[in-house]
Amino acid sequence: MIGPNMTPLGIWLTILGMALVTFGTRASALLLIGEGELPLNVRRALRYVPPAVLTAIIFPALLAPDGPLDISLGNARLLAGIAAGLIAWRARSTLLAIGAGMLLLWGLRWLLGS
Amino acid sequence: MSQPTPSPIQAPGSAFWAGVRAQLPILLGTSPFGMIYGVLAVGAQLPFAAAQGMSALVFAGSAQFIATGLFGGGTPGPLIVLITFVVNLRHALYSASLAPHLRGLSARWRAVLAFLLTDEAYAVVITHAASAPPQDAGQTRRLGWYTLGAGLTLFVSWQISTALGALLGAAVPASWELDFTLALTFIALVIPALTDRPALASALVAGVTAVLARGLEFRLGLLVAAAAGIAAGLLAERVWPLAPVAEEGR
Numbered sequence: 001m002i003g004p005n006m007t008p009l010g011i012w013l014t015i016l017g018m019a020l021v022t023f024g025t026r027a028s029a030l031l032l033i034g035e036g037e038l039p040l041n042v043r044r045a046l047r048y049v050p051p052a053v054l055t056a057i058i059f060p061a062l063l064a065p066d067g068p069l070d071i072s073l074g075n076a077r078l079l080a081g082i083a084a085g086l087i088a089w090r091a092r093s094t095l096l097a098i099g100a101g102m103l104l105l106w107g108l109r110w111l112l113g114s
Numbered sequence: 115m116s117q118p119t120p121s122p123i124q125a126p127g128s129a130f131w132a133g134v135r136a137q138l139p140i141l142l143g144t145s146p147f148g149m150i151y152g153v154l155a156v157g158a159q160l161p162f163a164a165a166q167g168m169s170a171l172v173f174a175g176s177a178q179f180i181a182t183g184l185f186g187g188g189t190p191g192p193l194i195v196l197i198t199f200v201v202n203l204r205h206a207l208y209s210a211s212l213a214p215h216l217r218g219l220s221a222r223w224r225a226v227l228a229f230l231l232t233d234e235a236y237a238v239v240i241t242h243a244a245s246a247p248p249q250d251a252g253q254t255r256r257l258g259w260y261t262l263g264a265g266l267t268l269f270v271s272w273q274i275s276t277a278l279g280a281l282l283g284a285a286v287p288a289s290w291e292l293d294f295t296l297a298l299t300f301i302a303l304v305i306p307a308l309t310d311r312p313a314l315a316s317a318l319v320a321g322v323t324a325v326l327a328r329g330l331e332f333r334l335g336l337l338v339a340a341a342a343g344i345a346a347g348l349l350a351e352r353v354w355p356l357a358p359v360a361e362e363g364r
Contacts, residue, residue: 003130003185004158004159004160004185004188004192005188005189005190006190006279007166008161010191011160011161011164011185011191011251012164013191013193014165014185015164015171015172016171017191017192017194017195017198018168018171018172018177018194018195018198019171019172020182020319021195021198021199021202022172022173022174022177022198022199022202022205023228023229024199025116025199025203025204025205025206026205026206026208026209026214026228026229026231026321026328027158027209027210027224027225027228027229028206028209028210029206029209029210029213030209030224030225030227030231031213031214031221031224031225031228031230034356038205042210043214043349044351045344045348046210046211046214047306047311047313047347048312048316048343048344048346048347048348049207049208049210049211049240049340049344050211050237050240050241050244050303050304050307051190051307051308051316051317051320051343051347052316052317052319052339052340052342052344052346052347053207053208053239053320053336053340053343054303054304054307054317055295055304055317055318055320055321055324055343056298056320056321056323056324056335056336056340056343057155057233057295057300057323057324057336058297058300058301058304058321058340059293059320059322059325060324060325060328060335061296061297062297063302063325064325064328066136069325072115077297078292080294080298081298084298084301084302085186085301085305088301088302088305088306092305093302093305094139094299094302094303095240095270097298097301097302098139098257098295098298098299098302099315101295101298101301102291102294102295103293105291105294109291
């Protein structure tokens with residue numbers, strides 16, 4: 001760490017630039033094509049954004065929590081995550097799934113002694 | 115998610131508070147992240163005002179984490195901006211996904227909601243919107259209030275947690291592993307979206323691709339995985355055509 005290699009003005013201009021490009025990505029479709037109807041093909045594709053994006057975040061967090069792939073009974077996050085998925089499926093409750101998943105994670109850590 | 119379906123008598127205020135309530139469990143996972151960001155930003159020798167200003171103006175967790183490392187390493191400003199753009203490209207997908215549901219709102223409304231469109235707010239709002247797509251102007255406005263409630267809740271807590279991190283240092287021990295509540299929340303949110311075989315195929319392909327592509331820089335693996343998952347879902351529709359009813363609600 002050598003610290004920011006720029007003046008305070010430079011730091012603020014960089015942060016403003018970051019803010020503008022971030023807002024640009026978030027506003028893109030909402031502001032530009034928000035007025036009209038999206039083409040049918042695009043709407044068909046968008047149906048898969050939630051399952052695809054959410055699973056793309058979940059799988060690495062469960063299967064490779066520390067970087068390398070870890071499919072074993074020693075992977076507490078994988079076991080707790082699968083259990084939370086089953087609970088969310090049967091009980092349809094976010095809070096119950098989170099609570100049970102965390103309790104199970106802590107329990108497994110204690111059992112596995114890690 | 116056990117959320118009440120928006121009914122015609124639901125007022126804007128109650129839609130707002132429903133959004134706040136839906137976002138609350140997620141704060142358990144994002145608040146430790148916010149604190150760690152605050153610690154890192156000050157550690158990278160960013161002035162407190164700049165560390166906090168980044169949270170208020172950029173409001174994008176993973177981009178802020180990466181930026182603190184780049185600031186600390188003496189990276190030129192324009193390069194930091196470019197990398198932020200790449201890291202946040204996935205938000206364009208979220209924007210396109212929500213646009214059909216929020217089309218009826220004024221440009222000013224949509225601009226405010228776009229500013230608040232984080233991963234976590236998107237996950238909560240799209241789950242709600244997909245379960246009960248707005249059918250008229252009143253329901254669209256209520257979805258707007260719901261989105262505002264969810265987005266503002268995360269915004270306010272993000273400001274508080276990053277300020278606490280910058281002021282106090284890491285207050286929550288890492289051994290509690292509270293970051294795992296984020297993965298658990300996403301699990302609980304994705305299950306109701308797996309309504310048919312194409313959706314399931316989309317999720318599985320995206321998940322496996324994300325694991326294979328996890329080494330890519332700047333969270334590009336997430337974009338690659340999302341693209342693969344969307345393609346898989348569309349291909350799977352040819353094998354298992356969607357019922358016309360399921361097509362109707364999009």
